[in-house]
Amino acid sequence: MVATNSQQYLEFDLKRYLAAQQAQVEAALARSIDVVYPEKIYEAMRYSLMAGGKRLRPILCLATCQLIGGTTAMAMSTACALEMIHTMSLIHDDLPAMDNDDFRRGKPTNHKVYGEDIAILAGDGLLAYAFEFIAAQTQDVPADRVLQVIAKLGRAVGAAGLVGGQVVDLECEGRSDVTVDTLTYIHRHKTGALLEAAVVCGAILAGANEGDRQRLSEYAQNIGLAFQIIDDVLDITATQEELGKTAGKDLQAQKATYPSFWGIEESKRQADQLVNEAKANLAAYGESAYPLMALADYITARKN
C-alpha cells in the first residue's frame, strides 16, 4: 500500500470535489461556443458537448495543473479542449459507418438529431475549435508550453493515439483470435492516450519538469487501463439503468474484453492493482495529490 496519512486521505471529500470541478467545467464549456450563423452547426456542436458526462478529462487536467502549482485559469482552456476532442470522438464513433449507435448518455446521438452530414461536420468543427481554443484562449502560460500541449494533444487524438486505437478496434470486430495484447493496444490508444494527455498537459501548463511528467504519465496510463477494465466489467455486471447505455453490448457482439480473457474477479483484481500502482506514482506529492488519488479510487468503485 501507498504511504499516506490515511485518516486525512479518507476525509478528502471526492464527491464534493468532483461536483465543484464539474460545475466550473460545465460553466466554461457553456461559455466556449456561441450559437451564431449558420446556427445549425453550432447547435449540433453544443448538443453533444453539453450532453453531460463525467468531465473526467477536464477534471484530471485541472487537478494535475494544480498539483504542480498552476492555477485553474491556466488549464481551463485546455480542459475544455479535451472535452471538445472527446466529444468529437464520440460523435464520429456513433456514426452509422462506425459503431452505429442511436443513443449516447441517454439521449439520441448527434446524427440521429442533425443528420449524418452535420454530425461529421460537427465533429470536425469541435476538433478544429479545440486547437483554436487552446491557442487563442490560454492565459498566463508561456507560449512554448502551450505549443507543447497542442503537439501532445494532436498526437493523442491522431493516428498515433485515439484514431489508431479505433482503427485496430474496427479491424478486430467479429474476430475470435484477438489477443490480450491487441486488446490492451486498443485501450491504451482509444481511451488511454487522451486520458494520459489530459494529465500530462495539465502538468506541462504548470511548468512540470521531466520527472514530474514521467510520474504523472505513468499514473495516467495506470488509471486509463483500470478505467477500461472496469468498463468491460460493468458492461457485464451493471444494469442498463445504471450505465445510461445498452448493457451487455460487448457480450452480444462477442467482443474481446478483459473479463473474456481473465474472468470478472481477476479483471477486478488487475484493475485494483493498476489503481494501487497509480497511487504509488503519486507518493512523492503528499496531500496535494489527494484529488488525483481519490480519482484513481473512484475508477474502481464507480457504478457507471
Added chain:
Amino acid sequence: MVATNSQQYLEFDLKRYLAAQQAQVEAALARSIDVVYPEKIYEAMRYSLMAGGKRLRPILCLATCQLIGGTTAMAMSTACALEMIHTMSLIHDDLPAMDNDDFRRGKPTNHKVYGEDIAILAGDGLLAYAFEFIAAQTQDVPADRVLQVIAKLGRAVGAAGLVGGQVVDLECEGRSDVTVDTLTYIHRHKTGALLEAAVVCGAILAGANEGDRQRLSEYAQNIGLAFQIIDDVLDITATQEELGKTAGKDLQAQKATYPSFWGIEESKRQADQLVNEAKANLAAYGESAYPLMALADYITARKN
C-alpha cells in the same frame, strides 16, 4: 491597372516557379507521414495527401512568408499542415453522407478504397496531425507567432470557416431561392477561409505587421473569390478530361453558381476585376510580390 515594371513582371516564369515550389512541397509532404502500425490508417492518410493537386495553399503560404522576409524553412510545416487540412476536407466532403463522390483527382475517393469508417478516421487523423505538425515541427519562429498561426488555422477550418461554409452549402442543396449573397458566403467560407489563412499564416510566421497582414488578407480574399468564380465557369466550359472530375456537375444538380446569376461573360469579368484588385493589394511590395501577382493571374488563366 497596377503600376509594375511590366516587362520584368511578364518575364517572371510562373511555370518554373510553381514547379520548383510544388517539388519542395511534395517532398516535405512525403516525409511528413511514415507508415507504421496500424498501417491501414497511415496508408489511407497518405493515399489522399499524396494524390496530387496544385498544392496552391502551401505555395501561397511559402510565397507570402518569403515576401515578408521569412524563409521557406520557417513556413514549410504550416504549408504541409494546410494541405493536410485541405485533404481532410476533401475526404469528408466526398463521403456518401455528404457529396457522395466516387472520384477525386482522377482516382477513387478515400472511402471507395478504404471504406467509410477508415475515411472518416483518416480525415480526423489528418486534421489532428496538422496541428501537431505545426506545433512540433516549426523551426526558427517565435512560439507566440506559431500560436497565432494555429489559432488562425483552427478558425479557418472550423464552424466559422470551412465547416460553416459546407453547412450552408448543404442547406442550399436543391433550393431554387439561393441568393448571390448566400453563394458568396458559402465560397468565402468553404474555400476562401483556408486560402486566406494560407496567405496570412505565411505572413505571421515571417513577423508581418498589422498593415501587411491586412493587405495580404484582402489579396487572399480577392483571389479566393476569383478562384471560385472561375471554378464555376470551368464546370460549364471545360471538358471532363481537362477538369479531372465530372464536368457539368453543377448544372446537372441545378446548383446556384456565379454563371447562373451573371452569365459566363460577366462572371469572367468579375473574376478579372477581383484579380486586378488582388494585384493592387500587392502594389507596395514591388518585384518581391511577382510570385503572388503571377499566382493571381494564373487563377483566371487556368484550364482546370
